[in-house]
Amino acid sequence: MKNRFILFLGTFIFLISQIHAQNSDRVYFTNGFKIGELTDSSAILWTRLCKSEKPVPIKHQQKGAPFRSPIDFDNDMPVNEMDGAVEGSFGQISIEILSKDTVINTSWEYVSEYKDFTYKHKISGLKSNTAYAVTIRGRKATEAPITEIQGRFTTAPLPNEVTPVLFTSSTCQYFWSYDDLERGFKIYDNMLKLNPLFHCQTGDYVYYDKPGPMAYNLELARHKWHAINSWPSLNNFYNNTPLYLQKDDHDLLKDDAMPTSSPFGELSFEDGLLIWSEQAPIIDKSYRTFRWGKDLQIWMVEGRDYRSDNKAPDGADKSIWGKEQIAWFKQTVEASDATFKILSSPTPVVGPDRAKGKIDNHSNVSFKTEGDWLRRYLVDQQMFVINGDRHWQYVSKDPETGLMEFSQGPSSDSHAQGWDANDKRPEHKFLRVKGGFLAVKIHREGNTPVIEFIHYDVDGNIVNKETITR
Structure with a gap:
């Protein structure tokens, strides 16, 4: 019985370690993405690659209104531990734009720590007054798991x-x-x-x-x-x-x-x-x-x-x-x-x-x-x-x-x-x-x-x- 428990425990620890290893190879779009400067023929897509799926949870209480600032907040604490913190991640991004008769795909591009792992790309050649679906994909490296985020927009008439x-x-x-x-x-x-x-x-x-x-x-x-x-x-x-x-x-x-x-x-x-x-x-x-x-x-x-x-x-x-x-x-x-x-x-x-x-x-x-x-x-x-x-x-x-x-x-x-x-x-x-x-x-x-x-x-x-x- 004891040996079975040890085997079970060892298997459990291994599986957890594998999940953790897989997760460490994954990137996230915790900050979402934005569709900027839309015209009748173009749009700018902005996003950021992130390390974690969710931000650091809120742990400070708010003061009363107005401007409900946090109580006893330590401005010198590590930034990655602050409420709402989202660390960036190195990796690659590609974009797919779809309409009823158009498919636009961009090549994979790396993000840079020097630009806070953000990414901007102008999509041109769109049709006016047309609905488009957006899929943005991210990955840490070529063989790493791919994360997707989706949205939509309609170009100007x-x-x-x-x-x-x-x-x-x-x-x-x-x-x-x-x-x-x-x-x-x-x-x-x-x-x-x-x-x-x-x-x-x-x-x-x-x-x-x-x-x-x-x-x-x-x-x-x-x-x-x-x-x-x-x-x-x-x-x-x-x-x-x-x-x-x-x-x-x-x-x-x-x-x-x-x-x-x-x-x-x-x-x-x-x-x-x-x-x-x-x-x-x-x-x-x-x-x-x-x-x-x-x-x-x-x-x-x-x-x-x-x-x-x-x-x-x-x-x-x-x-x-x-x-x-x-x-x-x-x-x-x-x-x-x-x-x-x-x-x-x-x-x-x-x-x-x-x-x-x-x-x-x-x-x-x-x-x-x-x-x-x-x-x-x-x-x-x-x-x-x-x-x-x-x-x-x-x-x-x-x-x-x-x-x-x-x-x-x-x-x-x-x-x-x-x-x-x-x-x-x-x-x-x-x-x-x-x-x-x-x-x-x-x-x-x-x-x-x-x-x-x-x-x-x-x-x-x-x-x-x-x-x-x-």
């Missing part, structure tokens, strides 16, 4: 095609402000239920300068991306919803970041740019525009890389966008024949914003000269603004120009703060100091183009709707 469009937009998601311990953020599952054609994320995707950890160096900053991308709700959403991602101050360095900002610990402004280019599904410039059929064009602007010093005196030369970007913006807007034109801005243009201490956006007096010009110009071009950065939802109509701005609010209720819910001003058509997201729906009633801006709460309930016809 051509500029002369009249077709309905529904997209979503969100902002401000601090890892520790999660509202679902298993899934991460409830808004992502509720946005996916709407089956949006794409998503605009207007910045503060991560927060380098909030605890859990404070991102004082490159390794800690990269960890912030690994942790937020490992939430299942984000995985499910971005594997099936193309993304246009913008950056703001917290994705780059620290609050109110600008090119002349001092380092955050060891992390410099240049380090922030390096990590952004590594983690975002973008290859070209961070200001760009994209068209979605006859009735919609959106401009994604860059608000950090070219700005003047926030504290400099206001005047004609003080700018958030910079001369080159402004010239590009005017040229592309005036060349567009889209029915509806939307500016997607990481920061407010109309506001109103808090008066005390805010000096870094177009609704602040510190950038009044450029802000006044921009509001007039946008109205002259019959444009709307959707904006990030504010931790409350609102619809504002500028009393001077009539420009309308739609603020999505933060990604969870516990992240909402910064405005008194009772302070509803004449320019507010809607005000709600809670989390949620924005959906924009464009369609035609007969021959009349209609655009709807719909605010949702974190549970997917409609809390406001603005309907505008051309």
